[in-house]
Amino acid sequence: MNVLQRLWPRTLVGQILLAAALALGLAQTVNFVLLLRSIETQAIGQASAFAGGRLIFVASDDRRAQRMQRRADRPPQRRGGEGVRRRNSTLFSSTPPAVAGESQPDAALRIMDAARQNDVQFQAVRVTLADRADVPPPMRRRDGPQAGLRDRLRPGAAPARRSLVVSAQLGSGQWVSTASALPQRGAPVIGWLIGQTLILYLAILLPLAFIAHRVTRPLRTLTGRANAFSAESVHAPLAEKGPEDIRNLIAAINAMEGRVTALIGEKDVMLGAIGHDLKTPLAALRVRIESVDDDEERERMAASIDEMVGILDDILVLARLGRSGEALRRTDLTALTETVVAEFVDRGGAATLADASGLVIADIRPVLIRRALRNLIGNALKYGGVARVHVARDRGSVCVTIDDDGPGIDQAAIETMFEPFVRAEASRNRATGGSGLGLTIARAIARQHGGAVTLVNRPGGGLTARLSLPG
Amino acid sequence: MSGRPHLLLIDDETSIRDPLARYLERQGFRVTEAESAASGRSALGAYGIDLVLLDIMMPGEDGLSLTRHIRAHGEMPVILLTARSEETDRIVGLEMGADDYVVKPFSPRELVARIKTILRRAAQGVRVESGDSTDYRFAGWTLKTAEQELYAADGTLVPISSGEYRLIEALVQRPGQVLSRDQLLDLTQGREAGPFDRAIDNQISRLRKKIEVDPKNPVLIKTVWGGGYRLATEVRTG
Structure with a gap:
C-alpha cells in the first residue's frame, strides 16, 4: 500500500501518463491474447493439413494396391497388418490410438473435406492436440519434416513440445494414424509484441507527455504567481496562453488578482483617510489642551492623546506593512539598536546595550526594524523592568536579543502573545497602555524581512525576546 | 526682526x-x-x-x-x-x-x-544654503542633510537619532571651531543649558561610539579643555 502510494504520480502530467500507459497496456494484453489464439489456430491448421495430406496419400495408395491385387486375383496381402509404414510414419490399427489431449473437430472436418476432393473416403477423422511425449513412439519418430528442417534453419529454436495426432478410418474400417509436430508457440511472438508495445508507448506517450507538459506549464506559472502574489508588487497580468480552458483560467485569475489588488488599495486608502481624519481632531485637541491651567491635568490629557496616536500609528503600520515602500538598505544594526536604546534611556528607562563584538551590518528596512526594536525593548521595560540588549552575528543571520527580569510568560501562552490586541496581563486592562499590537508588528516586520521574533523564558527567570534577521 | x-x-x-x-x-x-x-x-x-x-x-x-x-x-x-x-x-x-x-x-x-x-x-544668518540638500563629507563619512542620514565610507547607513543628527550637523558646519556645550545646546535644541546638563555630553559619547574607531580615544570629535567640542577633520560639501 505504502509503495503504491509512493509510486502513484501526484502531478497532473504523471497521472495522465499513467492512465494512458495503463490503457495501452490493457489494449496490448487483449491484442496479445487474440494474436496468440490466431497463431495457435493457424499452427493447428497447418499441422492438420500436413498430417491429413499424408493420410490421404496413404489411403489412396492403399486403395490402388488393393485394386491391383484384386485384378491379379491374389489374396489380399497383409502388409504388416497392425503396424507401421515406416516411410510415412503412419500407424495402422483396428481402433484409433488412444491419445490424451484436446480434440479438434474443426480440423477433422477440414481433413474430411480435403479427402473427398482427392477421391478418398474417410469414414471418420479424429484430430487430437497432445503433448508430444504422449504420442506413440512410432508416430513420433518422424512426426513431420518441419521438426528437423526447422532445427536446421533456426538452430536456436526450441524443440516442439506438442503434436497433432490425426487418425482416419478407412473404407476397410481400419484406422490409419499419423502425427505432426506443432511449432513451439510464443517465444518469437512475445519478443515481437514487446517491441511493438515499446514503439506504441513511445509513439503515444511522448506526444502525450509533451501536450500534458504544455497544458500544465501555465498551471505551474499560475501556481508560482499565486504564491508570489502580494499587494506591494504589482505585476503585469499573465499572458493568456495554452489551451482554451487554461486561457479562461488565466483570464479569471488575472481578473481576480485585479479585484484583490483593488480591494487592498481601497483598504489602504480607507485606512489612510481614517488615520488622517482621526489625527486632525486629535491635533486640534492637542492644541486646545494647552489652555488647561492645571499642569498635571494637561500632562495627562497630552499622554492620552499621544497614546491614541500611538495606537492609530500601530494599526496603520500593521495594515500597510506589505506596502511600506521602504527599500532594503545596508545598515549598521548596532548603531540602529543603540539609537533605540538611547531613546528609552533618555526617558529614564533601564535599557543597556552590551558592547558588540565587531560590526553587525545587514540589509534591512531601518525605519521598520527601528519600530520592531522599539516595541520589543518597550515591552521588556514595561513588563520586565529592565532591558539588556545584545546585538550579534550568528551563522548567516544577525540577531538582537533583549533580556528582561520580569516574571516571563506562561509557556503555553507564548504563541498567543503574538496575536493582535493580546496583552500579557490576563485582565486585558489597559493600565500599561499600548495598542496590544507591539509583538504582532514586531513579528510581522521580522517575517517581512525573512526573519523571526521568538520569546523564551530563561531558566533562571526573566524573558528573552530575540529578533533574528537574515544577514 | x-x-x-x-x-x-x-x-x-x-x-x-x-x-x-x-x-x-x-x-x-x-x-x-x-x-x-x-x-x-x-x-x-x-x-x-x-x-x-x-x-x-x-x-x-x-x-x-x-x-x-x-x-x-x-x-x-x-x-x-x-x-x-x-x-x-x-x-x-x-x-x-x-x-x-x-x-x-x-x-x-x-x-x-x-x-x-x-x-x-x-x-x-546661520541658515545654510537654504533648499539645497547639501551633503557633508568628512573622514570617509557622508552626512546627507535632506534625509538627515549618516553613511559610512562603504555606503552603510549608520542610524543616528535626530538629536545626534543636529549635533553632527552643527559640528560639520563649523569644522575646526571649538563649540561650547551652551553653543551646541543652543544650535541643536534652541535652549540654554542647566547647571548639570549632560545632554550634549551624552549625545557626543553616543556619536563617538558610532563614528570613532576607538570611542575612548576619539580622533574625529575632540574634547577641548575648558568645555567644548571640536570636529578635528576636514569637511567637504556637495
Whole structure:
C-alpha cells in the first residue's frame, strides 16, 4: 500500500501518463491474447493439413494396391497388418490410438473435406492436440519434416513440445494414424509484441507527455504567481496562453488578482483617510489642551492623546506593512539598536546595550526594524523592568536579543502573545497602555524581512525576546 | 526682526488653525491665518512675514508646492505641519527647502521651541544654503542633510537619532571651531543649558561610539579643555 502510494504520480502530467500507459497496456494484453489464439489456430491448421495430406496419400495408395491385387486375383496381402509404414510414419490399427489431449473437430472436418476432393473416403477423422511425449513412439519418430528442417534453419529454436495426432478410418474400417509436430508457440511472438508495445508507448506517450507538459506549464506559472502574489508588487497580468480552458483560467485569475489588488488599495486608502481624519481632531485637541491651567491635568490629557496616536500609528503600520515602500538598505544594526536604546534611556528607562563584538551590518528596512526594536525593548521595560540588549552575528543571520527580569510568560501562552490586541496581563486592562499590537508588528516586520521574533523564558527567570534577521 | 515675530499659519482645518493661532499669540507671536495656499500667497505679499507654518495636505495647491514657491523667492523659514509621519513625506518636504517639520498631533510647546530655534538661526544668518540638500563629507563619512542620514565610507547607513543628527550637523558646519556645550545646546535644541546638563555630553559619547574607531580615544570629535567640542577633520560639501 505504502509503495503504491509512493509510486502513484501526484502531478497532473504523471497521472495522465499513467492512465494512458495503463490503457495501452490493457489494449496490448487483449491484442496479445487474440494474436496468440490466431497463431495457435493457424499452427493447428497447418499441422492438420500436413498430417491429413499424408493420410490421404496413404489411403489412396492403399486403395490402388488393393485394386491391383484384386485384378491379379491374389489374396489380399497383409502388409504388416497392425503396424507401421515406416516411410510415412503412419500407424495402422483396428481402433484409433488412444491419445490424451484436446480434440479438434474443426480440423477433422477440414481433413474430411480435403479427402473427398482427392477421391478418398474417410469414414471418420479424429484430430487430437497432445503433448508430444504422449504420442506413440512410432508416430513420433518422424512426426513431420518441419521438426528437423526447422532445427536446421533456426538452430536456436526450441524443440516442439506438442503434436497433432490425426487418425482416419478407412473404407476397410481400419484406422490409419499419423502425427505432426506443432511449432513451439510464443517465444518469437512475445519478443515481437514487446517491441511493438515499446514503439506504441513511445509513439503515444511522448506526444502525450509533451501536450500534458504544455497544458500544465501555465498551471505551474499560475501556481508560482499565486504564491508570489502580494499587494506591494504589482505585476503585469499573465499572458493568456495554452489551451482554451487554461486561457479562461488565466483570464479569471488575472481578473481576480485585479479585484484583490483593488480591494487592498481601497483598504489602504480607507485606512489612510481614517488615520488622517482621526489625527486632525486629535491635533486640534492637542492644541486646545494647552489652555488647561492645571499642569498635571494637561500632562495627562497630552499622554492620552499621544497614546491614541500611538495606537492609530500601530494599526496603520500593521495594515500597510506589505506596502511600506521602504527599500532594503545596508545598515549598521548596532548603531540602529543603540539609537533605540538611547531613546528609552533618555526617558529614564533601564535599557543597556552590551558592547558588540565587531560590526553587525545587514540589509534591512531601518525605519521598520527601528519600530520592531522599539516595541520589543518597550515591552521588556514595561513588563520586565529592565532591558539588556545584545546585538550579534550568528551563522548567516544577525540577531538582537533583549533580556528582561520580569516574571516571563506562561509557556503555553507564548504563541498567543503574538496575536493582535493580546496583552500579557490576563485582565486585558489597559493600565500599561499600548495598542496590544507591539509583538504582532514586531513579528510581522521580522517575517517581512525573512526573519523571526521568538520569546523564551530563561531558566533562571526573566524573558528573552530575540529578533533574528537574515544577514 | 524687531518686536513680535510675525508668523503666517496656513492650514485648511479651522479646528486646528484657530486654537493654534490663539496659542501662538499668547506665546508672543503675531499670527496671520490663511485657509489655503492661495490666500497664503497673497498674505506673503501683503505682510512682512518672519516664518511660515504650512500644512502639507490641503485642497487645491498643497503645502509642498507652496514651499517650493517660497524657497524660489527668498530665504523665509518654513515649518511643515503634516498628518503623515512617513519618511518619504519628510524627505520630500526637507528637499523642497522646508526648515523643519512637525507631525500632527504635535505638542504646541515643542512647536514654539522649534519656531524660536529657527528664528534665532535666521537672525544669526546661520541658515545654510537654504533648499539645497547639501551633503557633508568628512573622514570617509557622508552626512546627507535632506534625509538627515549618516553613511559610512562603504555606503552603510549608520542610524543616528535626530538629536545626534543636529549635533553632527552643527559640528560639520563649523569644522575646526571649538563649540561650547551652551553653543551646541543652543544650535541643536534652541535652549540654554542647566547647571548639570549632560545632554550634549551624552549625545557626543553616543556619536563617538558610532563614528570613532576607538570611542575612548576619539580622533574625529575632540574634547577641548575648558568645555567644548571640536570636529578635528576636514569637511567637504556637495
